[in-house]
Amino acid sequence: MDQQRTTGSPVPALLRSAHAGPALAVTAVAGLLAVTAGLPPSTSALVVAAVLTGQLSIGWSNDLVDVRRDRAVHRADKPLATGEVGVGVVRVACALALVATVPLSLACGLVAGLVHLLTVGSGWAYNLGLKSTAWSWLPYAVAFGALPVFVTLAGTPGELPPPWVPLAGALLGVGAHLVNALPDLDDDAATGVHGLPHRIGARRTGPAATAVLVAASVLIALSATGSHRWLSWLGLPLVVVLAAVGLRGRGRTPFRAAVAIALLDVALLAGAR
Template sequence: MPTTPALLLVRAAHPRQALVTAAALGTAAAVSGRPLREVGLVLVTVLVGQSILGWADDLSDRRRDARHRPDKPLSGGTLEPGTVWFALTCAVLLVVPLAVANGRLAGASYLALLAIAAVGDRLLHARTTSFAPWMASFALYPAFLAYGGWNGVGTTTPPTPVMTALAAALGLGVHLLTALPGLVHDHEEGERSLPLVLALRTGTPRLLVAAGVFTGLVVLGMLVAGRTVGLT
């Protein structure tokens, strides 16, 4: 059965990660007491932003993916790079007003984390410092939520240092877990990302367990911090 370009674009946007991230941020906004319309704005903003990161990742890795993941739309030739570039450009033009609609400080925080995630992953993906953009970008999520509002009017109350530190730690855990399925291909490409270096020393099964436990503890810490010190 032929697949439409729209469905191929959705596949290239890393939809699972986009939906999980948007749902997590939307839930966090709801739990922090934000009105429903602001929760919806957070959901849409993050969903568009994550799609940008997914398309940018597949565009930059399409030659590498052609050697290891020919099932992907871009690497398999079923989706033209020009189509993805057009969708990416439209999404960038959309995410800027969406981010600013959350408030100036919130919008600046979210656009900054997108830039850090996109550029940092591109430059540091194959290095032992691959964790840096993940931790730095995740550390800005509490600021995006704390400063958030509606119709361009946000707040000036910063996030608590505890939540910022825990969010950065969550970025490290997510980086380790999401990198594990592709470590064999990373090794074949001669890369030396932090997850690969750790896996070579400890073994992939042990790293999976350690990363899972670490991430679970960080999430638990965020839940406890949310009920005690709060987001702001």
């Protein structure tokens, strides 16, 4: 039942329901990869637009699928659960974003577009059921691994990145999944969500996220071939320090350290080629 209770503009709540922070972060990563890959401005704009609409559709579909669970545990950070925005409004926004993603993706090239649609499909597969299985990490690995492939294939001529690039992206995706799940483990478990982080437990999820993200850092440092390769080597000691802080920390410290490593890995990956 639609529990909308506000009469003001639904836009702020609608954006929060789209998980705007993560959506904009992934979009910014795509834009950064496009710039470092040397794509023309027009192509970079298409890449950014396609990724943004795709991420918005994933965010909105996530809240639509989870609305009953979120209401059951009284999630105050979920606009659909609190009634700040109506289910119908989010459905329309989600549908429009998804429809827009298809032509925007294909405008980047047929193969590139299909690769990007695979990343979006992975996000939807997570929302529609994989999040509650031991394979919850897989959509993140596929989506983050495929993102740099989409960007380089969008170039003229399109080309595949070195194999280590999508592998590093996949490791980042798995790390992102573990980090993202940490704050909500109890609420998720209470409503029947039992993905990989829930199965290994909160005590192990933080260290596991740190280990995966450090592995991504090492892979990037060892494989970097660009003119800024030295940045990867300079960043590696900082990753080690953050990992030590995360592993020894308590409370939200492991979460914050893992997020910092993930952000640093993104920067290293962008400057590694």
